[in-house]
Amino acid sequence: MNSLLKISLSTLALSTLTFAQTTMCFKENHTNLMTLEKVALDGGECNSQYSLTDMKNSGWRVDDIKINNNNYIYILKKGTTSTAFVNTNTNISQEELEKRVLAKLxxxxxQEKKEKEIEEKIMKAQRGQELYENKCQSCHGKKGELEPGLSVAINTxxxxxxLxxxxxxxxxxxxxxxxYQMRAYATTTTEEDTINIFNYLQSLK
Incomplete structure (x- = not known):
């Protein structure tokens, strides 16, 4: 089961009257609007198996939709009698339910953005290591700690x-x-290369 469902929906039960049903389905990170109604939705009666088109063909109708960036939450109803989502421990309104799901999204x-930034820093450091060892290490030391020719320790x-x-x-x-020696290195080192070297030196601290 999707982790979002485990966090947000694991304690939810659907309270229905005789001939009515309500369910909530969602889709995360979907950028192609042309395929939105045909892609399998997660959660609720959709259960990662049925698309919005499938649900409509089964008699469900869209009662509400919430859009946040490329995330979509559908409230679907079937039948004529109104229903409500009920938490098994505490009553919860549909509005509060939607807020919680959006908050989790x-x-x-x-978190994904943070992890991506960390991955990018690691990649930059890896590229910077090769550059540093080939161009800089002999004069500036293994960790950029030396001060050649009264220059500064670049790891500071x-x-x-x-830059x-x-x-x-x-x-x-x-x-x-x-x-004179550094000018030759500087003219053949791009700004991106320099940033990668900086990230490598930072990773050594």
Whole structure:
């Protein structure tokens, strides 16, 4: 079962009257609106098996829809008598239920964004390691701790500082260290390369 359902819907039971049913189905991260009604929906009676079209063909109708970015929540009803979602422990309104589901979707998106940022930093550090070992390590030390030619230890610099330093060597406006040697390195090192080197040095701390 989808983790969102485990968190948000595991304690929900559907309270219905004689000839009425209500269910809630959802779809996360769906960007193609052309296929939205044909893709299997998660949760409720849809159960990751039936699309909105399937549900409509089975007599369900869309009573409400909530859209948050590329996430869709459908409230579907079947029959004529009104129904309500009831928590097995506490009464809960449809509005509160929708808020909880949206909150879980947003939390999941935030976590995925954070994990993606961490993965990107790791990838940058991996690319930076190769660059650093080939271009920088012999003069600046294994961790960027050395101060060659009275220059600064580059592992103490911020990302902005190290970019400014490399730009100074490239333009010939920074004279500390070994400016002539560094200018050759600076002109063949892109800004992206420098950022990757910075991320590698940060990963060593």
């Amino acid at each position: 947003e939390a999941k998106q935030a 610099l911020s990302e902005e500082d190290i 400014e330093l490399m730009d100074g060597y490239k333009r010939g406006t920074y004279s500390k260290g070994n400016p």
